[in-house]
Amino acid sequence: MRLSSLADYAVVMMSATARHCGGVARLNATRLAEDTGLPLPTVQKLVSRLSAAGLVETGRGAAGGFRLARPAAAISLADIVEAVEGPIALTTCVDADRHDCAVEGSCRVRPHWGGVNALVRDALASVSLATISSSAGPEPVEPTLSQLDPALRPGAGVHA
Template sequence: MRLSNLADYAVVTMCAAARHCGSARVSAAELAEETGLPAPTVQKLVSLLSRAGLLRATRGSGGGLQLARPAAAITLADIVEAVEGPIALTSCVEQGRHDCALEGSCNVRPHWTIVNDALRGALANVPLTQLSSPFASSEVEKQVRERVSTSLDTNGVLL
């Protein structure tokens, strides 16, 4: 039920990378210094994020990192999935997995599907642009709360 530390760090790292959108190239070492995270950890993170297609890495002298997509097109769900894999509270909601012996007759499974969709929807409705907004905490919270509630209302049944 708890998110892994790497996923949490990945969000902070992406948030820092989004601030350097103007100056195209940022090194992993710079991101480490800004975020206060250990440099090797940031290196591992940018590796995962690059493989997932969220960051674009250019090698060589003067190289660095930049967002592969506009910050508005990157959500919390993207970052979490890049680090932890598909969002699946239980193994039975994961596509292609059929370990559970009960399967068809299980009454609990449909509920997990709903809850899982709710969670993923909540994550997918927080874009990276909002994460790096410089407002005060209380102000940001107010904005996010409005955004999530309206998105839930819009999506309706699907959540």
């Protein structure tokens, strides 16, 4: 499982925007492309998508450019990924509008994908842009199997 390059670049770009602007000043795409090493057309494309999602505000003219639409602490990784990728869905099973699975009628795994998908989305939603744009690195977080599935907790399923 891997984010697309565009989603990854959007996170890099939003992090740099948060560090430069703090939500107040405006930044232009050329400067951001230079600072991040991303190609200017990619930055422009992402500004358009992030603006459409309400994550950045854009302005034209001498005081133009873009800035965060809300404080970095109020923007999550899930917000950024969904602005670029659409709703987070690990499989088509979690998409209620899709019914194109060949084994849908007999699948015993499908009922579990919604919960797994929710855990992944919640994990991304729990990390703010403020956290990833700070100069201090966060404490490493390594979820355990017991956090992902209560049945895997020590002692689960063991009967005396």
